[in-house]
Amino acid sequence: MNTARRTLIKGAAALGALSAASTVAIAQPFLFSPTTELMPKGKKRRVVVLGGGWGGLSTARHLRDTAPELEVVLLEKNPLFWSCPLSNKWLVDVVDTAFLVHSYPAAAKRFGYTYVQTEITDIDRDKKRVHTAQGYVDYDWLVVSAGIRVSYEPWFGNDRQAIAYTNTHYSSAYVPSAEHLSLKQKIQAFKGGTIVMTLPPPPHRCPPSPYERACLMANHFQKHKIPAKIVILDPKPRIAPIGGGYRLAFDDLYDDIITHVPNAGVRELDPYNKVIKTAAGDFKFDDAIFMGHHQAADLVWKLGAVGKTADGKPTNWAAVHPEFYNMKDDPQVFVIGDSVGAVSPQFGHYPKSGHVANRMGHSVAGYIAQQSKGQPLTPRIIDNLCFMLVNTEPLEAISVKFEYKMGLEGHLVQTLTDDNDRRQALWQEDLLWYGTKIADMVGS
Ligand SMILES: Cc1cc2nc3c(=O)[nH]c(=O)nc-3n(C[C@H](O)[C@H](O)[C@H](O)COP(=O)(O)OP(=O)(O)OC[C@H]3O[C@@H](n4cnc5c(N)ncnc54)[C@H](O)[C@@H]3O)c2cc1C
Known part of the structure; x- marks a missing residue:
């Protein structure tokens, strides 16, 4: 059996586990019921972390060092941690x-x-209680790092059938789920034709990663001599971030495969007859990856943490303190990671990346420890770093770095540096970065 096939099968088993119910758990009562107390509280005060992704794992891990006096409970629906970084x-x-x-x-x-x-x-903030399928858990501190939800409603309104059809046939694999396996199978089984890929309007999860995915798919089709075209329908006027590096990769390496269409916000999609209408024209497709609009995860809406615009509409993202990430009316309830809304008039949202979620988790573990000890909070400035692979023979990456500081006007200021020069050294740095983060979050 060749390596690719072996990998696919191992992937199938792991991702099958992601979609199936599993009994892996610690400290559960014998009989489960949504109305039973899942874990009665002991003498220690308790932090409950919702979501075991990049932000949640980092929070739980660092709390053990910063606040050993507290009990820490991580609630997560998946039986396995599945990393979106490196999944392309x-x-x-x-x-x-x-x-x-x-x-x-x-x-x-x-x-x-x-x-x-x-x-x-559900989350009941009055009772400081989290409801789960197996019972409720009470908390003293709550950290929500539940990621994003992908919404197709802006395209289809309430047409549940079209939403379900699009999700089943053209899902984007942008959350840890079995969608990754269907996408891998789709790419590996593709025999030729046009694949369209829509990008969500900003802000969205990991802005440079859809372009990376296009490069790696093009590279795969090239290697296997599959007559494929990839059309990237981008609502933005230009490729960003690392626009220069991606432009060079598209032109030098994948000129005959990738077409990037700017200003191509989606106006109408007919998933059954395979036609998409955009602000930059209409396109027919043989297959597609449709990235719907990204919004804060459902749990953030249940928490009541979604911000409001000046005219009272939901911002679709959590309104939290820009440095401490707590809800404005509750210093002991934090939202971190991709769900966080605009934090600065200069740059809007922090980049929605694993790096940022991990750094926020680390910071919040420090803030909770300070609160537990009755100390004032010391703000911790975070950063961001992303490496994107654009070629496989040789393995070459480009990268983008974001730095932050508190500006003189009293709001956070961002400096963004693109590294457009694709090279092997950046791929090596990517592997090092990933290994360090994984060791930080899961210890292996
Ligand atoms: C293709 C791709 C490539 C990427 N590449 C990079 C990269 O190279 N570098 C980088 O820094 N970032 C990258 N990212 C972005 C990164 O994956 C996210 O920014 C990061 O995962 C955000 O962390 P989070 O904790 O907010 O959410 P997540 O990591 O998504 O974690 C949320 C967790 O909450 C759980 N959850 C949600 N709701 C519930 C519920 N009701 N009950 C129980 N559990 C629940 C979910 O199962 C999930 O495990 C990439 C993303 C994608 C899709």
Whole structure:
């Protein structure tokens, strides 16, 4: 059996587990019921972390060091940690499944917190209580790092059938789920024709990653002599970030495969007859990857943390303190990671990246420790770093770095530096970056 096939099968098993219910859990009562107390509180005050992704894992892990006096409970619906960072490389077999998948129980045991695999269904802030499919859990501090939800409503309104059809046939694999496996199977089975890929309007999860995906798919089609065209329908006027590096990669390496169409916001989609109408023209397609609009995760809406515009409409993202990430009316409830809304009039949102979510989790572990000890909070400035692979023979990446400081006007200021010069050294740095982050979050 060849490596690609082996990887695909290992991926199938891991991702099958992601979509199936599993009994992996720690500290659960014998009988589960949404109305039972899942974990009665002991003497220690408790931090409950919702979501075991890049932000949640980092929070839980660092709390054990910063606040050993507190009990830490991580609630997560998936039985395995699945990393979206590096998943584009996995789609075309540059890395294998073992790179992306890690064990929650092993991480919890290693760092000394409790992981419970369960679907979180609601949050009652008055009672300081989280409801799950298996019972409720009370908290003293709450950290919500639940990622994003992908919304197709702006295209289809309430047409549930079109939404379900689009989700099933053209899903984007932008959240940790079995969608990654269907996308991998789609790419590997593709025999030729036109694939369109829509980008969500900003802000969205990991802005440079859709272009990376296009490069790696083009590279795969080239290598396997598949007569494919990839049309990137981008609502933005230009490629960003790392626009120069991507432009060079598209022109030098994939000129006959990739077409980037700017200002191509989606106006109408007929998923059944495979036609998409955009502000830059109409396109027919043989297959597609449709990235719907990104919004804060459902749990943030249930928490009541979604901000409002001046005219009272939802901003679709959490309104939190720009440096401490707590809800404005509750210093002990934090929202971190991709769900966070605009934090600065200069740059709007922090980049929605694993790096940022991880740094926020680390910071919040420090803030909770300070609150627990009755100390004033010391702001911790974060940064961001992303490497994007654009070629596989040789393995060459480009990168973007974001730095922040508190400006004289009293709001955060961002400096963004693109590294457009694709080279192997950046791929090596990517692997090093990823290994360090994974060790920080799961310890392996
Ligand atoms: C293709 C791709 C490539 C990327 N590449 C990079 C990269 O190279 N570098 C980088 O820094 N970032 C990258 N990212 C972005 C990164 O994945 C996200 O920014 C990061 O995962 C955000 O962390 P989070 O904790 O906010 O959300 P997530 O990591 O998505 O974690 C949210 C968790 O909450 C859980 N959850 C949600 N709702 C519930 C519920 N009701 N009950 C129980 N559990 C729930 C989910 O299962 C999930 O595990 C990439 C993303 C994609 C899609």
